[in-house]
Amino acid sequence: EAQVTQNPRYLITVTGKKLTVTCSQNMNHEYMSWYRQDPGLGLRQIYYSMNVEVTDKGDVPEGYKVSRKEKRNFPLILESPSPNQTSLYFCASTRGTGLGEQYFGPGTRLTVT
């Protein structure tokens, strides 16, 4: 089954404790992306990657890091999480340039206290 998986699905952590949210897709897609979704602000792109070792900033990259060492994986790293990073995070992947159908993961709900 074609899918995007994210782990963990739910995470409660404390300010400053480094964390990684993993994202993996089994569709051999080139384009992967991370979004955060907040009430009243909608879905905002954090980082995207057009292929292995190629990443670029989206609209809200501050406080986040990503890496793309393998085509299937695109982890999101919060080196020093802060409460304003409490949000619902989605990973997505698309074949090709990213402007076709994006397959979204199930979401990771992160709470930083």
Add this chain to the structure above:
Amino acid sequence: QKEVEQDPGPLSVPEGAIVSLNCTYSNSAFQYFMWYRQYSRKGPELLMYTYSSGNKEDGRFTAQVDKSSKYISLFIRDSQPSDSATYLCAMSDRGGGSEKLVFGKGTKLTVNP
């Protein structure tokens, strides 16, 4: 002015109604326009995808793009309770090698039986 504006609703209609959802945008370089549907506690899923101006129809759904007015619409005919979801518009310009996607905040739709 935000790049993409979308009325958040909520919008409540009776079953069978025609629903009109709209977004306006300010970036004249946008060429690719998408509509996503997001059910509660799920990731968004692509509904419609159009390039440049014009109409596109898929079953009960019609997407319209008017680049001269910087205005896009999604029409849902014969709406069903299963159409109850949040609808997100998204767009991209692909300019300068960028593959950023910008989303509207989403409109929450409820179709009442």
